Amino acid sequence: MKPPTLFSEDWKSFLEMSYDGIVIANHEGRIVYMNPAAERLEEVKKEEILGRMAKELEEEGIYRVSVTVKVFQSGKKETCMDIKGGRQLLLTGIPVFEGDAIKWVYVNERDITELMKMREDEKHMREQVKHYKEELDRITASEKQGLVIAKSPKMKQNMELLKRLAPTETSILIEGESGVGKDVFARWIHDNSMRAELSYVKIDCGAISENLLESELFGYEEGAFTGARKQGKKGLVEEANGGTLFLDEIGELPLNLQTKMLRLVQEKVFLPVGSTTEKMVDIRIIAATNKNLKEMVLKGKFRQDLYYRLNVIPIKLPPLRERKEDVFEFVQYFLKVYNRKHGYRKRLSPEAVHILCDYEWPGNVRELSNIMERLVVVTPSPVIGEDDVLLAIPDYQAIKLQRADMIEKGMTHQSAMEAFEETYFRYIMEKGLTLKKTADLIGLSESTLKRKLKKYGLRPRD
Template identity: 45%
Template sequence: MLKEKSPHLSEYFEELLNAISDGILISDGEGIALWINQACLNFINRSKEEIVGKSSKELERMGIFNPSVTSMVLEERTMVSSVQLTETKRKFMVSGHPIKNEKGQIELVITQSRDITGIVRTTSKLEEMQMLLKKYSREIMEIKRKSHNEESGDFFIGKSKAYVSMANLMEKAAFVDTTILITGETGVGKSEIAARIHQLSERSKETMVEINCGALPESLIESELFGYKKGAFTGASKDGKKGLIAQADGGTLFLDEIGELPIQLQAKLLQFLQQKKYTPIGDTRTYTADVRIITATNRNLQQLVTEGKFRSDLYYRLNVLPMKVPSLRERQEDIFGLLQMNLKKFNKKHGRQCKLTPEALQLLRSYPWPGNIRELENLVERLVITAPTYEITPTQLSTHLYDSQELPFNHFQLEKGQSLTEKLEEIEQKIIEQAYEKCQTTRKTADELGISQSLLMRRLKKYQLTRK
């Protein structure tokens, strides 16, 4: 039948196609099977008589070919590739090719199939192995996390929604090897976050190098980052200098206060990020370094881009994985634990047994903490050192919390006949009043204070506060 349809085929046609290991099925323009080679018959464990003469739809209904690539080719009128499952539960990669006449009509459909059952099985095993490796990696990361907590005084504690979300992202960031931009207010612990990501990452055995872009003069930052060749400039070391990028090769480079990086150096940093290549000052050779870049800032980089002070292409290259560290105002539930943890740490450091009274704790929980965790740590250590007794009371807090210029009332001592609740409400009213005057809208004020807008509205009504 095939020779009648296609008389141009050579007499060696069957011998040639039976010699190859791929399965071959040839059908006419209606999908009727005309010929099938021995390899294909072996794949499906059927005889030629069971296949030849049947339509592709019929063979599909019988479960011999599922799906029928021949039918797909006839429907789409173009070449089609698909994974096919046979009734023997074996998987094949099948490609179907239409043979058209001068009028564009399909006369023949030739399908070529290759058994991929073994490959799929091997791939599945590899996927299982990868899942196990990820599981073990997470367990190792957890061990590292606990070990780091013990070493760092358990800096990373919290149960607030804002903290848990950030902590989850932090651990995911450690598992991948991409550029990270950490943002957040002063004192939230951006450098500690960067160190944690490095210690949990696969680069933890290598060095993490840190530079504060705002702490060095512009003339020194380039030589610190990229290094210089001997004699590159007047005053340069006769032996030259190895830059921080070279020192961090294989590890992590943390660029703190990235918003302070001079505009003329931003192009050079961008080139390194894109190509992993750099040129030291005074050198003509290009060097490569395998370095992960983590940056941090408390400035609005998008605003700096608008003002022309920060390159937009560098901003987008740094902002591959953004991570915002919440302020303590957004972590109200965590303040008690942080206070107790730092109190324990500094009591041990200074050989004391100080404790906060319930009234002092309540006062500290309502404090806005403009300096965030750094301010909290410094305050607790100062209180432990200076407290005249082992009990830290609200009276002792009065000289440490607020500057008289920041808050328009003198101290936290209770007035005659005044209760603690009344004093706390007085403090709360002043804080909300100042924030409302600063932010002008209830939404921005609520964000500033780390509370919901509905709670702020209730407090404004309670204290009869209006915007001046």
């Protein structure tokens, strides 16, 4: 039996049913065909694309990169990557020639998001913890450098001091509320020090269980405790040998470990759990806290000698509300970062920028970063407007109205401050956090927070 002959309408049906996106451009570079899969992957209607020049679509930002344009420029097959709506696309453009001239360009678009994810997961499974940390630090180093913004007078003064301190070996204590970027500045100090090419190890003293903290910090010998590895384990302090050890939230370090930490800070020696032989390390120590360590010393919650050893050079990072000149820079920075991360080209209206710069940002840079990512991802239109920002920061309008009411009533400065403070604490407590977590969030000691809550008749979660 003679096989059936394929006609043009058959080929078109095959293209329409393809799971891969298919786009065809003519000899001019004008898009003449686009299948349903391409519409789905690119999140556009073909009516917006057909009949238009690939070069124009690239210039207008509809395509971040046009593989069709690349084919016309090189005259050969081209492959590139693009991101659309958070999906990773592999684009392959193939020229079809008539003589020496390109007659058609056939573009195949494939969603490789899941493939890339599987490959990444497999890679992570193979890597050891140390290698993973080093790679992660290397990938994020350039982004963190962008977070070192210092337009305000207080931050300019801090940066001048840090530029002088970074090349030295002196210990540094970074103080500031949660979310101000203490870890970013610790990393900046390391990256601008003589140890920049060596290891940088961060230890979050508040994130590791007290029962595990000593063995995680100082390591342990074989048979040190039930469940210990036969060969023992190297601690994070030893991992930092030759480089920088960053002790984040040092105020959370239990008293029973502060003695061993003092020895490490003073003499650069430590004793692994279950060992009788001390080890020596060559490290530079940077510590950070959102607590008032001096007040903790007076209450007997922090060793005085350790405090003075860490507090050789104190750096106080002001909260975002005290560095208004930096807010605009952060807004622009995060807009660029999250546009690139999610494959968008969103921009802010002047009204939206005004609100973002006027807001007090109680959660500091971390809160601003989260809000900017939310605005980029959630806002449906290309322009992020005033209403979008007000929806993302619901308490902004309430605070603005309260300010106006205070002025209209002619309240004294003290009365206005108390009225605002009461509203502020009511809002904070609505988050339902424990006393400790609330104190950490807003940068107050637990005793001060208790006193404030009692004053306004408020109670934390048990």
